Amino acid sequence: MFGTSGIRGPVGEEVTAALSLRVGRALGAETDRVVVGRDPRESGALLVDSLAAGIRELGTDVVDIGVAATPTVARAVAWENADAGVSVTASHNPPEDNGLKLWQPSGQAYDAEGRERITARIEADEPELRPWNELGEREIADAAERHVDTLVSGSEATLNLDVAVDLGNGAGRVSVDALVETGCHVETVNAQPDGRFPGRPSEPTSENCEALATLVAEGEYDLGVTHDGDADRMRAVAGNGTFLSGDALLALFAADAAEPGERVAVPVDTSLAVEDYLAERDIGVTRTPVGDVYVAAAATEPDVAFGGEPSGAWIWPDETLCPDGALAALRVAEMAAEEPLESRLAALPSYPIRRANVEVERKRDVMASVETGVLDDYDDVSTLDGVRVETERGWFLIRASGTQPLIRVTAEAREEADAKKLLAEARELVESAR
Known part of the structure; x- marks a missing residue:
């Protein structure tokens, strides 16, 4: 449900008021005060309302700072003595998308543990709703100044x-x-x-x-x-x-x-x-x-x-x-x-970098096969995110796209010929694993 940038997708399909309500309930279950804000997408008004409703149903107060930059929302968590913040935004995505990104008081986005905890609450769908006289308050504020x-x-x-x-x-x-x-x-x-x-x-x-x-x-x-x-x-x-x-x-x-x-x-x-x-x-x-x-x-x-x-x-x-x-x-x-x-x-070096995409049907299987082959054939390998190989000539990176049926291949070297060779080398690894 949550990617590294929170929840994000087309409004009315992946991102709905019903989902926003459930996120609010999950967040309200572990907080006392939450800051919310949104980018200018019109769908954001609907999502903020449902998010705030879910939070307040659990007895948690909401500080609504309206249309605001995401970093303003993130910083306002500490300024408002809140436990968490939510930006309703799809960031750089097209207007048909929207999403929700959660923030900690430090200004850091929710890490994997936090995202998994909220996801578990959403999937369990067992909110302890408060009675009418114990609902959270909704305060309107401005954090931009x-x-x-x-x-x-x-x-x-x-x-x-x-x-x-x-x-x-x-x-x-x-x-x-x-x-x-x-x-x-x-x-x-x-x-x-x-x-x-x-x-x-x-x-x-x-x-x-x-x-x-x-x-x-x-x-x-x-x-x-x-x-x-x-x-x-x-x-x-x-x-x-x-x-x-x-x-x-x-x-x-x-x-x-x-x-x-x-x-x-x-x-x-x-x-x-x-x-x-x-x-x-x-x-x-x-x-x-x-x-x-x-x-x-x-x-x-x-x-x-x-x-x-x-x-x-x-x-x-x-x-x-x-x-x-x-x-x-x-x-x-x-x-x-x-x-x-x-x-x-003028003082910065500039090296040739080459990129390619390879369409695949089973990204995980292909990446698993690529990793096995690379670990067998190369000495300096990182599997931190995809497979990155360092060589004397340069490096190449093979990563699965997070949203499309593609394997992305990147190669860079200090010389043009080496960059082309490394890209071809990396691409062949993917093609062989398809």
Whole structure:
């Protein structure tokens, strides 16, 4: 039921008011106070109502902060002295989807144990409903202002930048307010919250954000910033209009956040260029399964100063364990004020990376066969998330898609010919296991 990003799927099929009610009842059974909020999708209003009803039926109070960025919801759990939080969002998914993501007071998403516990309560379906005079209360609150104040108070710099911000019709207004409060001159794109995402698709990829890159390139801007629908992700555009790859932004953030001798947490599909760039600065890398919940878990270790995913989720554990797109927007602006991003990019290595998808009918069986073969034939193998093989030439990763009947193959090397060979090698392993 729960993936690493919570429950997510088409509204009216996988995600319904009935399911939201059951999640609320399960959560209400083990909490006294819960923060809820949602992204701009219209279906979110229905899901929040049913979620809140389920929570309150168990005698637990609800703090409803309305339409809010997911990191605002996650941070508000501690601010409101609550036991848990729920973001009703499908993040970067299309408008027909919605979902629910659960948060702990630390700002960390529910881990595997927590998700399994809630799932067990839902499947048992034995809620101890309270009588009419013991129902929980529903309080309406606004946490956005506190989020902005927290971000601004944590920034020592007075910025004087011209910044274009593409909110993607999502819930990321906190970023705009925080940038303005720190002295930036901000122009917004797709700023009207609209869960249909009419301005562009919600996921902030280079393809979806071409208009922002063009605006920055042709205008007098120092920086471009963009979010997904719930503003947990943040991607950036340099002043010359270059849309930074996720790996490039990860390397820059990590080098800025970590001191020599410290580590950063990154998923298994992160570019070798990130590791090489950080190694030059005596910063180590800890690899995790793909998913911000795993990166956040690794970021709790004492010598891990930063965690990030190339998809756009960035975690500063000294601030919060949730990916906070608004915090990332402020941090990238601070970096751009010290040295233009286009100049920083010049110092980053860039290696050829190749990807392919192989359609399969039985993903688990194929992956089991691939793992057996790889362990027999290669020495440096990680099965942390899929199968990752390190060689002298580079690496390849074979992972099953979480949502489609596909095996995804990625290969990277320092030389083009080696990247092609590694991809062919990895693909042959999958084809042989079909």
